[in-house]
Amino acid sequence: MVALVPTEAHGDERGALLNFIEAQRAAIRRSLLGLTEEQAASRPSVSELSLSGLLKHVAEVELNWLRLAQQRPNEKQRTQETWGDGFRLVGDETIPEIIEFWAGVAKETEDFVHSAPSLDETFPLPEAPWFPKDGRVSIRWMLLHLVQEAGRHAGHADIVRESLDGKGSFELIAAERQG
Secondary structure, X not given: OOOOOOOOOOOOHHHHHHHHHHHHXXXXXXXXXXXXXXXXXXXXXXXXXXXXXXHHHHHHHXXXXXXXXXXXXXXXXXXXXXXXXXXXXXXXXXXHHHHHHHHHHHHHHHHHHHHOOOOOOEEEOOOOXXXXXXXXXXXXXXXXXXXXXXXXXHHHHHHHHHXXXXXXXXXXXXXXXXX
């Protein structure tokens, strides 16, 4: 069962930020409860977003920020040609596979954050038109950004799920608690 508020309060900043990220991850995972792969891949609105695509996108975005902070190459780096594949399952990819991948990324994020000497440690941003030249951000900034990113897409997932079968967040939480 995933609670909206953690059952264990983490008084330190690292624990609090990681708990907020996990709450948003859980909301996205929860949006997939009881759906088939086909239902999760459907796009019930004019948007290109699907639940399985949102799952994959947020997992890959978290990995990308983690690799930037670690200053390591991203093994799942998207190119201009493969960017769209980050929003849909391709080939033989499955929801359980993406959930497992994301769980590994989440564990790695948590380990990295706990091992960092300080959340004030910074790392360089890549060259991109939306980043300042020679820009740097802190690990704290990255964690807040991950809360924002996952939260934004958790909201998208709520809307997509309600469009599919009318089940909102609270119905899914209740079903999860009963199951």
